[in-house]
Amino acid sequence: GNSVTQMEGPVTLSEEAFLTINCTYTATGYPSLFWYVQYPGEGLQLLLKATKADDKGSNKGFEATYRKETTSFHLEKGSVQVSDSAVYFCALTRNYGQNFVFGPGTRLSVLP
Amino acid sequence: DTEVTQTPKHLVMGMTNKKSLKCEQHMGHRAMYWYKQKAKKPPELMFVYSYEKLSINESVPSRFSPECPNSSLLNLHLHALQPEDSALYLCASSPGRGDRSYTFGSGTRLTVV
Numbered sequence: 001g002n003s004v005t006q007m008e009g010p011v012t013l014s015e016e017a018f019l020t021i022n023c024t025y026t027a028t029g030y031p032s033l034f035w036y037v038q039y040p041g042e043g044l045q046l047l048l049k050a051t052k053a054d055d056k057g058s059n060k061g062f063e064a065t066y067r068k069e070t071t072s073f074h075l076e077k078g079s080v081q082v083s084d085s086a087v088y089f090c091a092l093t094r095n096y097g098q099n100f101v102f103g104p105g106t107r108l109s110v111l112p
Numbered sequence: 113d114t115e116v117t118q119t120p121k122h123l124v125m126g127m128t129n130k131k132s133l134k135c136e137q138h139m140g141h142r143a144m145y146w147y148k149q150k151a152k153k154p155p156e157l158m159f160v161y162s163y164e165k166l167s168i169n170e171s172v173p174s175r176f177s178p179e180c181p182n183s184s185l186l187n188l189h190l191h192a193l194q195p196e197d198s199a200l201y202l203c204a205s206s207p208g209r210g211d212r213s214y215t216f217g218s219g220t221r222l223t224v225v
Contacts, residue, residue: 042219043216043218044204044214045216046213099168100214
């Protein structure tokens with residue numbers, strides 16, 4: 001079946017540090033890959049996405065590259081801010097499916 | 113309008129109450145979803161409506177009853193809930209076939225007492 005694995009954290013960084021949150025997936029066919037962010041007390045917001053191999057999604061300084069050979073979609077940001085503190089979910093969906101498969105989420109805390 | 117709007121934001125209900133959660137979108141999306149999220153867990157799919165027809169029910173207990181009156185609205189009717197049903201209920205929508213970018217609402221935080 002389809003599944004997503006990501007480092008669960010919590011991850012604690014100082015402001016301006018480099019961020020990597022690892023995400024690997026198992027899926028048949030050619031899934032689309034996503035990162036969603038959930039700020040405290042809120043719903044999920046789409047952060048970035050990639051729909052085919054070697055695509056790079058980027059938004060708000062965050063980047064992730066769809067690596068089919070390693071079945072990975074690691075999230076990176078060069079310099080985190082306190083306002084980036086949130087839970088980050090890696091997810092996939094099949095192109096002809098209707099269900100997202102979410103990873104367990106990674107809680108990020110950025111300290112000033 | 114690029115939002116999914118959920119009401120109410122917070123709801124406290126007794127185990128004998130009947131209440132409804134509402135979700136609305138005006139993006140022309142033809143697929144709408146209900147998810148349940150417990151604390152510190154990822155969202156879990158409950159129901160999928162595609163073109164206003166129920167297409168997926170993930171074995172959800174009958175005390176949860178979804179309804180899609182039209183392509184912009186999605187309701188979740190609640191009756192005889194249990195305290196373990198307390199959670200954040202998220203609505204989402206997507207264009208339908210093709211683009212899989214869901215837009216999520218902010219959720220309704222439900223407490224069953």
